[in-house]
Structures are given as structure tokens and as C-alpha cells.
Amino acid sequence: MNEQSRKPQLSRDVGGRKTMVQELADLSAVVVAPVDDQVGMLLRELQRFRMRVRQVWPMPESVPADADVVYCEYSPDLARRLPWIPGDARSALVVILPATEAVHADALCHATPNAVLPRPFTQNAVLSSLVLARSQFGYERRLRSKIEKLDDNLRSMRTVERAKAILMATRQMPETEAYGFIRRQAMDRRVSASAVAAAIVDSFELLGYDHQQ
Numbered sequence: 001m002n003e004q005s006r007k008p009q010l011s012r013d014v015g016g017r018k019t020m021v022q023e024l025a026d027l028s029a030v031v032v033a034p035v036d037d038q039v040g041m042l043l044r045e046l047q048r049f050r051m052r053v054r055q056v057w058p059m060p061e062s063v064p065a066d067a068d069v070v071y072c073e074y075s076p077d078l079a080r081r082l083p084w085i086p087g088d089a090r091s092a093l094v095v096i097l098p099a100t101e102a103v104h105a106d107a108l109c110h111a112t113p114n115a116v117l118p119r120p121f122t123q124n125a126v127l128s129s130l131v132l133a134r135s136q137f138g139y140e141r142r143l144r145s146k147i148e149k150l151d152d153n154l155r156s157m158r159t160v161e162r163a164k165a166i167l168m169a170t171r172q173m174p175e176t177e178a179y180g181f182i183r184r185q186a187m188d189r190r191v192s193a194s195a196v197a198a199a200i201v202d203s204f205e206l207l208g209y210d211h212q213q
Contacts, residue, residue, distance in 0.1 A: 025050040079110035092137035156194035163197035
């Protein structure tokens, strides 16, 4: 294999968008593993993709989370060393698996990695783990964002319902009229209906009012 064929493809695709490899350029990576021939090869491969790379060892009590991608040596207590709770990762995580040592399935599962990299490494395995980790991490982050938006919408709906109940109880308004009042106030003030509803609920809670009484 000549040098030209080993270089990562950094050109843009036909549509003018960045290629997957090009998107790796200028990302940061931390490799938490002892330096040996295999880890040396991993570091060189990551640098070949124009990533900013640093190596850390011995295994810290808290795995660094200030990088886009974290390659971390497998450890049975890895989940305890991660500085985030499952489902709320700050970095894409790739667990480096040993060649012969037994791996505990539960321990690996609890670490919730985005990808794994078994020893011995190959160029294809390094690239595949990197692309998969970034892809999975991005997907999970988008999914969390959608869930947060759904939670916000649900809270807003509940607040509007509470505000309607207060207006119905204090002003003897029917439900449709109470909702119309909230909408008109929102339009007049150029704010959201949920903001008006929250103001109504807060004002009555401040006065110790209980609309369920």
C-alpha cells in the first residue's frame, strides 16, 4: 500500500458537504491507555486524521471529559470512573478491549460506550470505531434534545391547564373563554401562552391561592 492510498480522503463530496473523514479534522481526542506498540499506532492514526490527540496514563479516578472523543482502556470499574451519568455523556466513548483478558459483559454495558476497539488494532478498526462513536454520540445527543423539547412542551401544557383552572374558578369563565383570555394576553404582550399561564399561576401561588379548593 503506497503513501497516497493511506492518506485519509479530505475532499468534499459531490454535494459540497464535508466528508465523514473531513469532519474528524480538528476534533480533540484523549487516549486513556498505557503506551505500547498498539497504542502508539492508535495515536498515529488519530493524528493522521488531523485530530488533536493526547495520551493519559495511569488510569485516572475520573476519565477526562474535555475531548470530543475518549478512547479508554477497558476496566471492570470503568463506569464508576466516567464523569457523567449514563445517557448524558459529554464525549463520544470508545472502550479499548483486551486481546486475551476476559471482559465482563455487565461492566461493559454499564459504561455505555458508543463503540469498542478490540486489540490488536488495524487501520480499518480504528477508523470504524471513530466514525461509529461520533455517529452514535451525535444521534444520542439529538435524541436527548428532542426529549428535552417534549418535556418542555408537556410542562407548558400543564401550566396552561393550571392557569385555565384558576381563571375558571376565580372569574367563572368557561374553559374556552379562559383559554382565549390567555391567548389574547400572549398576543398583546408578544410572549408565549405558556409564559402568560406561568405568570397567572405564580401570582396566585404567591397569594396562597389553591384553585382546587
